[in-house]
Amino acid sequence: MRLSARCFMANKRAFDKYASFSPSPVSIRDLLDFGSKTGNEETSFVFLRHELPVRLANIMKEIRHLPKNLRSMPSVNLVKSWYDQSFEEILEFEDKKVVDKAILKDFSEGLQKIKNRHSKVVETMAQGVLELQETYPTYYNFTTVNTNTEAIRYFLDRFLLSRISIRMLISQHVLLYGSLVADNPRYIGSIDPACDVLEVLQAAYSDARFLCEGYYLTAPDMEVTCFNPYEEGEKIKISCVPSHLLHILFEILKNSMRATVETHANKDTIPSINVMITKGREDLTIKISDCGGGFSQDIRKLVFEYMYSTAPRPDYVGEGNAPMAGYGYGLPLSRLYARYFGGDLQLSSIEGHGTDAYIYLKVMTDNANECLPVYNTTASRMYQSDISVSDWSSNKPWNNSHPRGFSTHARKLH
Incomplete structure (x- = not known):
């Protein structure tokens, strides 16, 4: 109308x-x-x-x-x-x-x-x-x-x-x-004030393993180590949005499983995926390590680009039939979920061996501030074609910091 x-x-x-x-x-x-x-x-x-x-x-x-x-x-x-x-x-x-x-x-x-x-x-x-x-x-x-x-x-x-x-x-x-x-x-609301991180990890692994076995008829095991140096003997818990953490962990584990199975397809055994969860005073760090062959530095510049994927783009699948990989939104969207409340997602790879994924989340809730885009003249200029011209003789250094024009200052609800 x-x-x-x-x-x-x-x-x-x-x-x-x-x-x-x-x-x-x-x-x-x-x-x-x-x-x-x-x-x-x-x-x-x-x-x-x-x-x-x-x-x-x-x-x-x-x-x-x-x-x-x-x-x-x-x-x-x-x-x-x-x-x-x-x-x-x-x-x-x-x-x-x-x-x-x-x-x-x-x-x-x-x-x-x-x-x-x-x-x-x-x-x-x-x-x-x-x-x-x-x-x-x-x-x-x-x-x-x-x-x-x-x-x-x-x-x-x-x-x-x-x-x-x-x-x-x-x-x-x-x-x-x-x-x-x-x-x-x-x-x-949607926040768990005492989220058991290991419990969410195990749920994400179960979902990813089910999907991997559906595609490859096999999946790597997962070995987990937890370090809680400032709360010895206690489970690792933080205040967070479990659905966001589940999304991130599922995406990383899914990618690690695919790479590991395909790299070791002709071998008798498939290496396990190793996960380390560490709760510090300010940061919770989850390190997910695989032996999936890794990728080169040239590929590293593309892994967080939308529409980029090392897997072929799949045909359309209906509800309940999620593709293993191929659309190119998994990693960039997962990084946004991590960054939303001040965390981050980073990848470090050794070509020919494997990849380490680092997920960072804030431990202290008053430090876990929303990171929001703010529309201003700086943002509007980013859409002009002449802004992105490189001033380096080769590819400009890759920067995983927060994009310009984002707000990271908190203000309380009134």
Whole structure:
């Protein structure tokens, strides 16, 4: 249904207003305190009816700066329409100052509707980039790092991290005050304040092993060592979002299994995957080591690029039939989940031998701050083709630090 000119102008003014604000990052400590001590449904409503439009408008601004070729792809237009619709729906609560149970119920149901609408955003945006590659195969080559692909990678990092943050805030509200029920009674929203890291690792290994055996009829074993030097004798536990950690661990283990099985396919035994979990005072580190043959330094520059994969791209598979590899979103998306609350994901490889993956998470909840993209002039310039010209005689040094234009300062929920 088409908007009237007056309604269109009102929405445009609202969009420009919210896009002028920067997101307000929160920490895991903020979310835990709010969900268990200081917060209530009305306070969450007041915060989210402003914060969600800010986050939506910031990333919608960047969608408008994408190369025209990408913006014209059908799947990208579909994603844009979802964001436009969700922004308009949240605006309906902007001026509702009298908060009663009916308004709160409508808001919670509206957030759940938005979450469901955006459930296929990652796959749909990936399809849009694939449409671009198929339409302009020589111009957008995702097997090399160039000016065109760097701008798209920059956008996808920010777009997907923004999506993680929006879903996190929505999930917290609907789990605490809506009709959804948390997976575990100990959870505060989607956060486990005492997550057993080894337990999540074993769940991820079980899922990855099931998938690997379905493809190769075999899978490597896993050997785990735990170090907890400051809490000797205790299980390693931290406050985190278990679903995020499970996603990261599953992706790394899946890749390690595939590489290990294929490297040792003609041998009598398959080497185990070795995992070390260490809880320090500030960082939790999970090191996953395999003997899967490793990769070269040239490949290292590509492993976190979207659309890049060492496996052939699989044919479409239906629900419940996940591919072992091939789409090229697993590692970059896993790194975003790690970075979202101040952690990281890094790979170190020895070509001809194997790869070590390092997952870092914050131990102290007040240090686990959201890392959010902020739309500003720096961000807008990153989409200009002349920004990415290298000032080195060869490939510029690879940098795994946070992209420019990200916010890492926390502000408490009020």
